[in-house]
Amino acid sequence: MNEPPPSQASSQVGLAGQHGRSASRYGDPGLAGFITRSFAKSMGFSDEDLRKPIIGIAQTWSEFNNCHQHFRELAEAVKRGVWQEGGLPLEFPTISLGEVFLSPTSMLFRNLLAIDTEEMIRAQPIDGVVLLASCDKTIPAQLMGAASADVPAILVTGGPTLSGRWNGRDLGACTDCRGFWTEYRAGAIDDDALREIEDALCRSDGHCTVMGTASTMAGMAEALGMALPGCAAIPAPDARRFRLAEASGRQIVKSVELGLRPSQIMTEGAFENAIRVMLALGGSTNAVVHIVAIAGRLGIPLPLDLFDQLSRETPWLANIRPSGRWQMEQLFEAGGVPALMKELLPLLHADCPTITGRTVGENLDRARVRDHDVISPLDDPLGPEGGIAILRGNLAPDGAVIKQSAASPNLLRHRGRALVFDDLQDLMARIDDPALDVSPESVLVMQNGGPIGAPGFPESGNLPVPKKLLEQGVRDIVRISDARMSGTAYGTVVLHVAPESAVGGPLSLVRTGDWIELDVPARRLSLDVAEVELEKRRQAWHPRPRPYSRGWGRLYVDHVLQADRGADLDFLVATEGPD
Ligand code: FES
Numbered sequence: 001m002n003e004p005p006p007s008q009a010s011s012q013v014g015l016a017g018q019h020g021r022s023a024s025r026y027g028d029p030g031l032a033g034f035i036t037r038s039f040a041k042s043m044g045f046s047d048e049d050l051r052k053p054i055i056g057i058a059q060t061w062s063e064f065n066n067c068h069q070h071f072r073e074l075a076e077a078v079k080r081g082v083w084q085e086g087g088l089p090l091e092f093p094t095i096s097l098g099e100v101f102l103s104p105t106s107m108l109f110r111n112l113l114a115i116d117t118e119e120m121i122r123a124q125p126i127d128g129v130v131l132l133a134s135c136d137k138t139i140p141a142q143l144m145g146a147a148s149a150d151v152p153a154i155l156v157t158g159g160p161t162l163s164g165r166w167n168g169r170d171l172g173a174c175t176d177c178r179g180f181w182t183e184y185r186a187g188a189i190d191d192d193a194l195r196e197i198e199d200a201l202c203r204s205d206g207h208c209t210v211m212g213t214a215s216t217m218a219g220m221a222e223a224l225g226m227a228l229p230g231c232a233a234i235p236a237p238d239a240r241r242f243r244l245a246e247a248s249g250r251q252i253v254k255s256v257e258l259g260l261r262p263s264q265i266m267t268e269g270a271f272e273n274a275i276r277v278m279l280a281l282g283g284s285t286n287a288v289v290h291i292v293a294i295a296g297r298l299g300i301p302l303p304l305d306l307f308d309q310l311s312r313e314t315p316w317l318a319n320i321r322p323s324g325r326w327q328m329e330q331l332f333e334a335g336g337v338p339a340l341m342k343e344l345l346p347l348l349h350a351d352c353p354t355i356t357g358r359t360v361g362e363n364l365d366r367a368r369v370r371d372h373d374v375i376s377p378l379d380d381p382l383g384p385e386g387g388i389a390i391l392r393g394n395l396a397p398d399g400a401v402i403k404q405s406a407a408s409p410n411l412l413r414h415r416g417r418a419l420v421f422d423d424l425q426d427l428m429a430r431i432d433d434p435a436l437d438v439s440p441e442s443v444l445v446m447q448n449g450g451p452i453g454a455p456g457f458p459e460s461g462n463l464p465v466p467k468k469l470l471e472q473g474v475r476d477i478v479r480i481s482d483a484r485m486s487g488t489a490y491g492t493v494v495l496h497v498a499p500e501s502a503v504g505g506p507l508s509l510v511r512t513g514d515w516i517e518l519d520v521p522a523r524r525l526s527l528d529v530a531e532v533e534l535e536k537r538r539q540a541w542h543p544r545p546r547p548y549s550r551g552w553g554r555l556y557v558d559h560v561l562q563a564d565r566g567a568d569l570d571f572l573v574a575t576e577g578p579d
Contacts, residue, residue: 036125045088052088053256055249056126058117059091060138065098067135067214068158070205070236077242078130078156081249087128087256089249092120097137107484108456110137110144110290111560111569112552114297117145126151128256130248134158134207134236136487139217140290143226147262147297148572152255154355155227156248157218159236160328161206171201172210174488175322178462185432186470206236209328210321212487216283217290222337223277225265225354229363233328233336251355258357263298269349271295271302272310273360277337279307279314279386280344282323282405284487285495288388289457293566299574304399304564308390308523315381316405317343319374322490323387323405326374334374338367343378391494391525394534395480395506395516398498398564404520406490408476412520414492415528416443416478420512423448424460424483432467440474443516447507448544449483450500451560451567455547461485461495478518480525482507482563494518494525496563502544503562509537 037050057078061071075091082089094116097106121129129149131142134157146153164171180197183189189197207214218232228248234241271291278287288307295302317340319325331337341348342364350361369375376382387405404412419442421427427446430436438444444463451457461483465474479493482500499505506527510516515528527534548554559569566573 049088052086053127053253054125055082055087055089055252055256056121056124056129057089057091058120058129058131058142059093060096060132060142062096062098064101065096065135066100066202067098067207068096068132068138071132071158074132074156074158074242074245077245078132078249081246081251082130082253084246085250085253087249087253092124094120097135097141099136104454105456105458106137107458107567108553108556110141111556111572113138113141114144114148114572117142118148121145121149121151121153128152128154128252130252131155132158134214134218136207136213136217136286139214139221140294143221143224143266143294144297144568144572147266147294148574150261150263152252152260153226153262154248154252154255155221155231156245157207157221157227157231159206159234159238159241160209160215161202162204162235162237163209163327163329164201164203166197166200170327171197172321172327172488173202173208174212174486175210175490176201178489182465182470182475185464185467204235204237208488210488211281211283211318211323211328213284213286213290215320215328216278216281216287216487219281219283219337220274220278220287220291223274223341224270225352225360226262228356229338229367230336233332235329235332254357255355260353260355260357265353265355266294266298267352268300270352271300273348273352275302275307275310276314276344276347276386277341279311279388280317280340282316282318282320282387285388285401285403286484286487288401289484289496289563289567292564293568296566296568296573304390304401307388311386311388311390314344314347314386315378316383316385316387317376317378317381319376319382322488323403324382330371330374334371335367335369338364339369340375342367343369343375346378389520389523391518391520391523393525393527395510395525395527396497397506398562400480400494400497400525402492402494402520403490407492407520411476411478411492411518413518414443414478415515415517416441418443418445418510418512418514418516420445420447420510421463424454424458427463431464434468436466436468438466438468440469440472440477442477443518444477444479445507445510445516446479446481446483447501447510449481450497450502451562452557453500453502453544454483455553455557457484457563457567459484459486459489462489462491462493480507480516498562498564500562504538504541504543506534508541509534511537
């Protein structure tokens with residue numbers, strides 16, 4: 001091995017990092033370089049290695065995260081690419097957020113992962129970083145952290161699972177989790193069938209394979225320019241995902257050379273592109289909260305009215321469940337997100353820079369739709385508007401969100417009497433009570449499901465249809481809450497009502513029997529109660545005791561912002577670009 005002589009080696013910046021963030025901590029950069037090189041050599045690295053740009057790989061593998069079970073192999077593929085391009089890949093762990101294994105809700109920890117990612121990028125001698133993410137909260141959390149750290153970064157998602165198969169039909173988590181559970185509660189399928197479905201539903205590595213939050217956020221990351229074109233839809237076990245991970249490893253080294261920072265890629269135009277792609281995908285309502293939070297880290301405001309404006313101008317193109325018919329495998333075969341973006345190109349900012357070093361328009365040169373049943377043409381869309389609508393009115397002065405593409409058309413204009421539940425516990429205790437005074441015209445209202453109230457802003461907003469109605473054949477009913485719902489869910493469900501009931505928002509004033517009017521085409525959500533009466537209720541309202549007195553929970557409830565501001569912590573939002 002041709003090692004440089006010691007004097008030459010000690011003059012190298014080496015593991016102190018080319019941006020010099022960590023070396024100065026010791027006060028003497030020469031000493032810091034000497035110590036860090038020496039310690040790095042204990043891992044077997046040579047001077048030749050230590051002269052390369054250092055590429056951190058933010059690893060979110062965990063056995064409590066089924067969606068990330070292949071991430072150790074994915075990291076190895078990234079490393080190959082980094083080595084090929086002349087970088088030194090060093091993998092480091094952050095916390096991992098497995099959607100179904102976290103209590104009380106993974107959303108309580110999104111901002112914690114964002115802090116972890118940001119601080120580890122800042123603290124370690126990293127020139128560029130590869131973010132490995134997949135499950136719902138991990139993509140937004142890592143993009144939030146990377147935006148704040150503003151060191152060159154590229155996202156590699158884990159990809160969707162293969163479609164499940166049962167009784168000759170495709171299954172998709174977790175739209176079918178909910179659908180079959182509803183049928184089970186209605187007595188339409190038995191225990192044996194339910195067990196067979198449980199065995200067949202999740203067939204491989206990867207995130208949920210419908211257009212849930214993970215698929216939506218992966219598509220938006222691609223549209224933002226933070227992931228290589230095609231990244232979002234390649235199935236998790238497909239060899240092409242590992243080749244894309246390898247290419248991402250090569251690309252991050254080039255991005256370091258170009259000095260391409262997240263703040264140069266995630267611009268206002270890029271966020272508009274991402275929102276339009278989300279709308280055309282029929283994406284998850286959760287994406288609204290997440291993208292506002294990511295933009296907030298860069299000092300870019302994304303008011304809810306912008307989502308509504310773009311939704312009215314952006315047609316729904318992707319025929320993917322839960323809004324449509326197909327799953328992510330078919331989206332991949334139809335050309336993936338690049339093909340969808342090619343259709344949308346007249347509505348996109350084609351000149352936005354991306355992580356490839358080329359513009360959005362240049363990246364799409366060779367993209368084309370291979371199956372118009374999966375991705376509709378722009379001039380013959382599945383729906384004239386995007387999947388998401390923003391509602392306002394005296395019940396939601398700061399806005400509420402509905403996924404109109406997954407709602408029942410006959411309920412989009414509806415007036416009904418409220419049936420109010422104080423919180424999730426009250427709901428679970430009473431929803432299947434045979435004596436429940438409910439009809440198909442009722443409007444179910446759940447309070448205390450928001451960022452502070454629940455706490456953690458859980459996906460409890462898809463309130464179950466009461467068993468009494470299920471047995472009558474009813475499968476949808478208007479539901480309203482300040483909670484979120486899984487992107488894989490469906491129904492006429494109004495979410496993210498802001499301000500939330502736990503801070504005294506109007507939702508806290510609703511009483512059973514009040515008239516509520518929902519008018520999605522007019523974007524209205526109204527509580528039909530006289531202002532005098534509402535004022536009386538306001539005076540009588542008292543906040544509940546805060547749920548945490550210490551630790552992360554305390555920090556969270558003391559600082560979390562409302563849904564319309566992305567539910568980030570107030571002190572993490574940038575006021576003038578990244579810190
Ligand atoms: Fe991870 Fe659905 S459980 S994406």
